[in-house]
Amino acid sequence: MNNLKTFSKFSIGTAQMGLNYGISNKYGMIKNKELEKIFQFLAKNNLNKIDTAKAYGNCESIIGNQVTNFKHINWDITTKFHQKKNLVSAFSDSSQKLRKKPNIILAHSVALYTTKKFLKNILGLKECCKIKKFGFSATSEEDIIKGIKFYIPDVIQLPINILDHSLYTNGTLRKLKDLNIEIQARSIFLQGLFYLPDKVIQEKFSDVVGVIDRLKAISNCHQLTLPELSFKWVNSLQEIDSLIIGIENADQLQSHIQTIKKDVNNNIFDEALKINYSNIKVTNPSMWK
Numbered sequence: 001m002n003n004l005k006t007f008s009k010f011s012i013g014t015a016q017m018g019l020n021y022g023i024s025n026k027y028g029m030i031k032n033k034e035l036e037k038i039f040q041f042l043a044k045n046n047l048n049k050i051d052t053a054k055a056y057g058n059c060e061s062i063i064g065n066q067v068t069n070f071k072h073i074n075w076d077i078t079t080k081f082h083q084k085k086n087l088v089s090a091f092s093d094s095s096q097k098l099r100k101k102p103n104i105i106l107a108h109s110v111a112l113y114t115t116k117k118f119l120k121n122i123l124g125l126k127e128c129c130k131i132k133k134f135g136f137s138a139t140s141e142e143d144i145i146k147g148i149k150f151y152i153p154d155v156i157q158l159p160i161n162i163l164d165h166s167l168y169t170n171g172t173l174r175k176l177k178d179l180n181i182e183i184q185a186r187s188i189f190l191q192g193l194f195y196l197p198d199k200v201i202q203e204k205f206s207d208v209v210g211v212i213d214r215l216k217a218i219s220n221c222h223q224l225t226l227p228e229l230s231f232k233w234v235n236s237l238q239e240i241d242s243l244i245i246g247i248e249n250a251d252q253l254q255s256h257i258q259t260i261k262k263d264v265n266n267n268i269f270d271e272a273l274k275i276n277y278s279n280i281k282v283t284n285p286s287m288w289k
Contacts, residue, residue, distance in 0.1 A: 009235060010256075011049035011078070011184065012042065013246035018059030030248060035066055037250040043070040051157075051184070051244045052098075053080035053108060054090070060097035068099045075100060078155075078184065080137055082108035087121035091130065104155055107136040110143040114150040133182065139284060141172055152179055157244070159187035161194070162215060162230035162272050163208070164283040169273065173239040186244040188234045191285040194227045208282045214275055222268045228259045233269045235260060
């Protein structure tokens with residue numbers, strides 16, 4: 001696998017390295033032996049983008065312990081801050097734990113991003129060339145509007161998948177690119193919901209069962225699973241600069257690469273996008289019970 005230009009959007013989500021994260025997570029936090037396999041795979045294939053956050057337990061230190069073994073890789077790390085503490089100190093702490101300076105700092109919420117203190121300090125870090133870019137993580141179109149009205153960021157991280165595609169269909173992604181904002185896509189598998197057995201979806205998310213069944217039928221007609229359909233659609237969007245992919249092991253990473261290699265007719269995306277679903281109690285994981 002010498003040429004991975006096709007996979008240059010891949011960014012490894014690391015919540016599962018520091019937390020028992022994801023509704024479909026069967027194994028808890030990733031064990032050290034598997035972490036080594038994951039980073040060996042990343043380094044071997046020059047996949048260098050990593051997404052993390054201070055809220056992910058001890059994740060920054062875990063990443064730092066791994067990346068130091070592959071110093072020849074130019075690791076491109078995004079980390080997110082969630083507290084209104086001294087930003088300069090937080091940045092220094094993250095750099096120490098990660099064993100390198102993160103390239104991108106994001107506010108973990110638009111509420112933090114839209115404080116004058118955060119903006120002043122983050123602009124100071126950028127002016128001193130300690131970071132390359134900054135921005136915020138959004139959960140909705142309202143977050144995005146509020147954030148860019150306050151100050152246009154370099155980067156916005158936002159949720160998008162084949163079920164919750166409103167930010168694409170309503171033109172928000174295009175507007176952000178017109179503002180020259182880098183877009184990081186997360187929740188492309190709806191935090192693991194797409195991997196759940198039908199019985200569990202029926203029990204926990206009964207409202208969306210019919211829609212999920214329709215999307216699975218479309219996927220099956222094109223020899224794809226629902227997660228594969230969502231992954232391939234988000235990856236096909238020119239507006240998206242990186243896809244944050246949460247993984248539990250190296251085999252999953254290999255599987256995602258094989259998914260991207262599959263040839264499909266883009267008409268499948270048009271068919272799936274005709275299905276509109278807007279129950280935020282399902283599409284927004286922060287509202288799950």
